Amino acid sequence: MSGLTARFWGVRGSIPTPGRATERYGGNTTCIELRTDDRIFVFDAGSGVCDLSRSLINEFPERSLEATFFFTHLHWDHIQGFPFFSPAYEARNKFSIYGDESRDQSLKDLLGGTMYGYYFPVTLAAMQAELAFQATSSEFDVGPVRVKTLPLPHPGGCLGYRVEANGSVFVLATDCELDQVAANRDEIEKSPEAPRVHDAALLEFFEGANLLVIDAQYTDEVYRGKAGWGHNSMAAVVDLCVQARPQMVALFHHDPASHDRKVNEIVYETCDRLKERRVTDVMAFAAREGMTLRVEKPKPPLRVR
Ligand SMILES: [Zn+2]
Ligand SMILES: [Zn+2]
Numbered sequence: 251m252s253g254l255t256a257r258f259w260g261v262r263g264s265i266p267t268p269g270r271a272t273e274r275y276g277g278n279t280t281c282i283e284l285r286t287d288d289r290i291f292v293f294d295a296g297s298g299v300c301d302l303s304r305s306l307i308n309e310f311p312e313r314s315l316e317a318t319f320f321f322t323h324l325h326w327d328h329i330q331g332f333p334f335f336s337p338a339y340e341a342r343n344k345f346s347i348y349g350d351e352s353r354d355q356s357l358k359d360l361l362g363g364t365m366y367g368y369y370f371p372v373t374l375a376a377m378q379a380e381l382a383f384q385a386t387s388s389e390f391d392v393g394p395v396r397v398k399t400l401p402l403p404h405p406g407g408c409l410g411y412r413v414e415a416n417g418s419v420f421v422l423a424t425d426c427e428l429d430q431v432a433a434n435r436d437e438i439e440k441s442p443e444a445p446r447v448h449d450a451a452l453l454e455f456f457e458g459a460n461l462l463v464i465d466a467q468y469t470d471e472v473y474r475g476k477a478g479w480g481h482n483s484m485a486a487v488v489d490l491c492v493q494a495r496p497q498m499v500a501l502f503h504h505d506p507a508s509h510d511r512k513v514n515e516i517v518y519e520t521c522d523r524l525k526e527r528r529v530t531d532v533m534a535f536a537a538r539e540g541m542t543l544r545v546e547k548p549k550p551p552l553r554v555r
Contacts, residue, residue: 253418260298263503276539299331321349351385402426462496
C-alpha cells in the first residue's frame with residue numbers, strides 16, 4: 251500500500267457561500283476525500299459532498315462502490331449534503347458510517363432525522379445501499395489504516411481524526427476552539443498574544459502530521475467578538491503549528507464572510523507569523539475546493555501561496 255491522497259471537495263464553514271467573491275477557494279461546506287490505493291474515506295458531508303457524489307458516479311458507473319464516512323459532528327454545514335449523496339440510493343453500493351455514538355440518539359436516527367417528514371422529500375429508508383453505522387473509539391483500524399480520534403472543544407462536541415497509513419499521517423481538526431482547552435486559558439483571555447500552553451495528550455494527537463487540516467475560521471480581530479463560538483483564531487492556529495510542527499497545514503472551514511482576498515490575507519499573515527517565530531519547516535496554505543495533495547513531506551521547491 252502506498253500513502254494517502256487527500257482531496258478537498260468543500261472547505262467553507264457554517265453555510266455554503268457561492269458567488270464570484272469566493273470562487274478561488276470555493277463556497278461549499280466541508281467535505282474531504284482521503285484515499286489509499288483501494289480505499290475511499292470521506293470526512294463529513296457538507297454541500298461539497300455533492301460534487302464528490304458526481305465524481306464517484308462517473309468513476310463507478312456500474313461497479314459497486316464501497317466507502318467509509320467519518321463524521322466529525324452533526325452541525326448542518328457537515329451533514330447538509332448527505333441526503334444528496336446519490337451513490338447511497340443504489341443497492342449495489344456499501345458504506346460504513348462512523349461518528350460519535352455516545353449521544354442520546356443514534357447516529358442513524360440523527361442523520362436520518364434531517365431527511366424526515368417536513369425536511370426532505372424522501373426518508374433515509376430510500377437509501378438502498380448497505381449503510382453500516384459504526385461507533386468511533388479513541389483508536390481503531392479500518393482496513394489498512396489506523397484511525398485515532400480526539401474530542402475537540404466545540405459547542406455540542408466535535409471529533410478530531412488522525413489517520414495513519416504506511417508512514418503517512420493525516421490529521422483533521424475542523425470546528426475547534428483550542429483556546430478553550432489551553433492550560434493557560436485565563437492568561438490568554440487577558441493577553442491573546444501570550445503563547446498557548448497545551449497538554450501533552452493534545453499535542454501528541456497532532457504531532458508528526460504530514461498534513462494537518464485545521465479550523466482557521468477567524469482572524470484574531472473577529473475572534474475577539476466570537477469567543478465561545480467554537481472556532482480558532484489565527485493566533486491559536488499559529489501557536490499549535492509552532493508546537494506540533496505539521497509538515498503542511500491547510501487552513502480550513504473558511505468563514506462565510508471571508509472572500510478570496512481575505513483568505514489570501516489570512517494565509518500571508520499566518521506565513522509571516524510562522525517566519526517571525528523562526529518556524530521554517532511548516533508549509534501553510536488555505537484549503538481550496540478541488541485541491542489534491544499527497545499526504546507526505548512536501549518537495550522543497552513547492553510553495554503553495
Ligand atoms: Zn462547521
Ligand atoms: Zn460545528
